[in-house]
Amino acid sequence: MxxxxxxxxxxxxxxxxxxxxxxxxxxxxxxxxxxxxxxxxxxxxxxxxxxxxxxxxxxxxxxxxxxxxxxxxxxxxxxxxxxxxxxxxxxxxxxxxxxxxxxxxxMDVQDFTVTAHHMLAASAEGTGAACASLMGMGELLPGWCQDWVVFERERLHQLRLHVLEALSARLVAREQYAPALEAALECTRIDPLRESAHRAVVTVHLAENNLAEAVRHFKAFRGLLRTELGIEPSEQFRTMVRRALPE
Known part of the structure; x- marks a missing residue:
């Protein structure tokens, strides 16, 4: 047949x-x-x-x-x-x-990809609901190790992270700090060593004038980088926090 x-x-x-x-x-x-x-x-x-x-x-x-x-x-x-x-x-x-x-x-992957690209191109409208839809989303075919699966898994992984970071920035611009922080923290959960995700978290804290939280998060990330990779956060990230500190 x-x-x-x-x-x-x-x-x-x-x-x-x-x-x-x-x-x-x-x-x-x-x-x-x-x-x-x-x-x-x-x-x-x-x-x-x-x-x-x-x-x-x-x-x-x-x-x-x-x-x-x-x-x-x-x-x-x-x-x-x-x-x-x-x-x-x-x-x-x-x-x-x-x-x-x-x-x-x-297929859910196709639905996600279309929605993700729409989120990246669209205005700030509906970003709260979009953020919620990305929370806790499973990875592509966990446990499958074929090369063609691994490649697509990484592609979707990166797309999700970029969407969450973009959503966090838009929500900060709208002063919707709670969902903005959720989106940024979800990025750090998915990829703990991703600096842009940690910058998004610090951006939310600074926007709320929570300087102590911003510094604490930066120091925790710096310690993680030193332990895992033996490197320092970028000069961009260090400057961002240094400028926020009082003279």
């Missing part, structure tokens, strides 16, 4: 499958919590198509089964497709030799 043996999917039909990769793999039907059973190879196929888009069968087989012969890899791919489409028609072949996710599938 091949993908083309599956019933045709109406291209104008609403999404009927939801693919979650943030925090772990989950394929569900509609908006409910029900889960569609998917084999390990099927999970990898869906994740790869979701993260990289349409790909040829040869590329997919070589990426997912790099340590076997090409013939064996293609056989594994055919088996994965058959098992996957026995449970759900999540994969289609839009043109000969190419596979893609069906338009029935809606």
């Amino acid at each position: 091949t993908v083309t043996d599956c019933p045709a999917v109406r291209e104008d039909a609403p999404p009927a499958l939801r693919l979650r990769l943030l925090g772990g793999f989950h394929l569900g039907e509609g908006d409910g919590d029900g889960q569609v059973g998917v084999s390990s190879s099927g999970q990898q196929l869906l994740a790869l198509l979701g993260l990289h888009g349409p790909a040829t069968r040869s590329v997919l087989a070589g990426t997912l089964w790099p340590d076997v012969t090409e013939e064996r890899a293609r056989a594994c791919l055919r088996t994965a497709i058959w098992r996957l489409n026995a449970a759900s028609s999540a994969v289609i072949d839009p043109r000969p030799g190419v596979l893609a996710l069906s338009r029935r599938v809606r």
